[in-house]
Amino acid sequence: MATIVPISLSVGANRIIPTVAIPHPLGNPLMTPEEEKKLRRHLVDKALVALETEVTEQTVFKDE
């Protein structure tokens, strides 16, 4: 889970979830705490789905 996807690709990560921003990849200080946790939950849910998905090469899991 990282914001600068090209770095994740260059270092060889196989399942990549793009995140929000460098200083707060899994949060957004502009949101209310409830909204922010919902956002974080959404991203972590995506990470779990990525772990449940067979991949044969480096894969970036984007929002549909």
Next chain:
Amino acid sequence: MTYRVVHYINQFFAGIGGEEKADIKPEVREGVVGPGMALNAAFKGEAEVVATIICGDNYFADNIDATSEFVAETVKKYKADGFVAGPGFNAGRYGTACGAVCTAVGEKLGIPTVTALYPENPGAEMYKKGTYVVVAADSARGMGKAVPAMASLLLRQIKGEAIGTPEEEGYIERGIRINMFYEKIGAERAVDMLIKKLKGEPFKTEYKMPVFDRVTPRPAIKDMAHAKIALVTSGGIVPFGNPDHIAASSAQNFGEYDITGVMDLKEGEYQTAHGGYDQTYANQDADRVLPVDVIRDLEKEGRIGSLHHLFYTTVGNGTAVANAKKFGVEIGKRLKAAGVDAVVLTST
């Protein structure tokens, strides 16, 4: 004078046998054995193979340190001026042995060494910094080309002659940077390079970017409801006060922290040690980097089996690739030993 050279080969090239003889102990024979004949011929009288060390590939793999020590002692005993191993072509164990003995002899005795391997031989990647590895074919069909190249590179090292770049000389890049003088300043060279690139012409970088490993993707998790998930981060999240003093940049260590019973990373209890981004947001709420609160919810709901009670953390800020690799290997070992099924790694 004729320089004295000791040669290392495996049981197969010594004509002793194949796999069934791969466990033979190292032995020393006077003069040449097997490919040593071609090596001697390639020296054209300037050097001579005075002894050959033969070792089984499996024996070497099981006794790397002791055998390397034995080889170095033997080379010393024969008062050698140089040392050659192989060619090992694409034979994994033999190639690793060739790289290891050359590196050990170079380190212990300070004399020139050379081997020849197929570039994809794991021994090449492991030992290219410790010796000259001449690029060889993937099988013994490449003997005729590899042996004279090894002989030439060894002789020139012994004689103290300048060794050119990997491209000029046909050896595998050793990661050594050498100062050079140019007529044009860097800015001009950079613009020249850019113009060539725009025109689609070939150009050569003066500073190669590091090449990172590629790993075959792991199979998917089949049963997430019973999986043990661990959290790892390069975002520098640590218990408040950074007890293990992980550096804000160029980290020399990683931390392992127990989060048993921790449901949420609170301000004043957790912080970031990372010096490469604005710490304000992570210090206010470290879950923004290491999502413990959300994973606890998922654990409660049964979406995952459990969250591993330890998390691992370091600072990814100017951190040397070699250190990062070392941390990764050690963290991986510990996670595996703890029966962790999958890892969520967060990065800032």
